[in-house]
């Protein structure tokens with residue numbers, strides 16, 4: 001398992017890096033607009049009307065962005081949690097903990113893709 | 120030399136001590152002294168058995184690194200006036216101790232060697248063909264990462280080294296990366312494989328402590344994280360490009 005994890009590290013790290021980028025850059029703007037701007041009335045009410053948002057989200061680019069926005073931060077979370085665990089003295093159990101975390105990220109990714117496809 | 124300071128120094132004699140102990144010395148200090156001057160004063164005037172490493176006294180040889188007040192410090196560079204009246208001096212953290220403030224370097228040296236810190240050429244150039252030329256801009260690409268003096272402060276500061284002793288570590292990765300950036304070198308793929316292997320660059324969790332303590336502003340954290348990207352790109356291109364004999 002240790003060997004497999006090492007071999008997969010470039011992919012995992014890439015997804016993790018993507019998660020950081022998406023999480024810090026896109027997600028912040030997303031929350032600012034949808035979570036704060038809309039309820040505070042700073043965004044015109046009809047800008048986020050269901051039909052409009054649905055049309056945007058179900059376009060090809062919209063689907064890709066949505067899938068990335070949901071899935072990548074899961075990888076970031078899984079990888080970060082793994083490293084926090086190692087840093088707290090859990091290096092011995094890494095071969096057990098890491099697969100569980102990454103399987104959760106894989107499950108989330110599959111669900112995200114399924115949800116985006118059915119949009 | 121009217122001011123006095125108290126030094127709490129970790130002592131360890133493997134022939135006599137079961138575990139490290141602390142000894143306290145109160146000495147008169149000169150306002151211009153560096154931390155190393157105080158240690159040398161103690162050794163010369165009070166206790167000749169105190170062991171510590173130093174050589175150049177000008178932040179070049181990298182041998183005088185120690186934990187001063189719990190922080191990895193180059194003792195010949197750090198002014199004593201920056202500390203209070205009580206100062207603790209311990210051997211560098213994350214290294215086995217040989218004696219007093221002297222640590223074992225073997226593991227560190229092996230890591231250094233493991234990244235192949237020399238210019239690798241696919242085919243050696245014949246002497247008649249002349250020297251490899253390098254422009255100023257090409258030199259600038261890696262110059263910063265070549266300023267390392269191997270003082271090992273970064274290994275002492277790195278929380279990943281503390282937890283995962285096999286981690287190649289900041290200085291060695293910065294050194295390997297320095298050669299990967301060198302326009303004369305052709306060994307990047309070899310080193311990237313090493314970077315992805317046991318003790319991989321990806322173990323770094325970007326605490327940035329290495330760059331914080333680096334006395335030469337090498338910024339090893341930048342090198343490690345650039346090395347991660349390059350190691351991934353090298354891994355990905357491996358699927359599209361067939362490489363020749365390595």
Ligand code: FES
Pocket residue numbers: 173174175176177178179180181182183184193194195196
């Ligand atoms: S004595 Fe050479 S670096 Fe401090």
